[in-house]
Amino acid sequence: QQPVQSPQAVILREGEDAVINCSSSKALYSVHWYRQKHGEAPVFLMILLKGGEQKGHDKISASFNEKKQQSSLYLTASQLSYSGTYFCGTASGNTGKLIFGQGTTLQVKP
Amino acid sequence: GAGVSQSPRYKVTKRGQDVALRCDPISGHVSLYWYRQALGQGPEFLTYFNYEAQQDKSGLPNDRFSAERPEGSISTLTIQRTEQRDSAMYRCASSLSPYGEQFFGPGTRLTVL
Numbered sequence: 587q588q589p590v591q592s593p594q595a596v597i598l599r600e601g602e603d604a605v606i607n608c609s610s611s612k613a614l615y616s617v618h619w620y621r622q623k624h625g626e627a628p629v630f631l632m633i634l635l636k637g638g639e640q641k642g643h644d645k646i647s648a649s650f651n652e653k654k655q656q657s658s659l660y661l662t663a664s665q666l667s668y669s670g671t672y673f674c675g676t677a678s679g680n681t682g683k684l685i686f687g688q689g690t691t692l693q694v695k696p
Numbered sequence: 697g698a699g700v701s702q703s704p705r706y707k708v709t710k711r712g713q714d715v716a717l718r719c720d721p722i723s724g725h726v727s728l729y730w731y732r733q734a735l736g737q738g739p740e741f742l743t744y745f746n747y748e749a750q751q752d753k754s755g756l757p758n759d760r761f762s763a764e765r766p767e768g769s770i771s772t773l774t775i776q777r778t779e780q781r782d783s784a785m786y787r788c789a790s791s792l793s794p795y796g797e798q799f800f801g802p803g804t805r806l807t808v809l
Contacts, residue, residue, distance in 0.1 A: 680795060689738050
């Protein structure tokens with residue numbers, strides 16, 4: 587079952603914050619976040635393992651609520667370079683099989 | 697380069713022909729993954745390997761699709777008797793350790809006429 591991402595699209599001004607959510611109907615072992623720019627390959631952002639941890643680097647962080655089977659990606663003080671499509675990939679066990687969501691398109695304007 | 701490479705980058709073939717797509721992972725990466733990505737959609741899992749062992753092939757659409765990684769490095773995704781619905785971007789990824797962060801290659805754009 588494909589995880590559901592929300593919102594589908596968001597437009598921001600530079601410096602504004604955004605939250606992207608990823609929800610699954612299945613119990614999750616891990617959540618991966620990737621960003622993909624038009625015409626390029628997806629680029630890894632971070633992995634969260636079950637345990638409800640929160641991770642972050644620079645102004646991008648993420649949380650994982652195992653009980654709710656949800657993860658959220660937080661983008662603070664957005665930059666033009668943050669524009670792209672964000673995908674969450676979920677694993678329901680200790681497996682390399684990732685099921686990706688449909689993506690959230692983020693556009694940051696000057 | 698040190699990244700994942702795929703060849704060919706573009707492949708145009710006629711319906712009914714067989715195609716072989718190659719993936720060269722980052723040196724030393726244990727795990728290798730194959731995905732298919734439609735325009736505007738997330739990657740769709742096809743199969744993955746740890747070393748030379750195929751761990752999961754549940755995402756392969758039908759028996760026309762097969763993959764191998766005989767020496768635990770380069771992998772080939774083969775599509776037999778191609779159909780127009782097989783047209784898509786096929787992406788390969790690799791990770792240093794099983795289940796770790798995946799590094800994606802540039803993809804092979806397959807067009808079946």
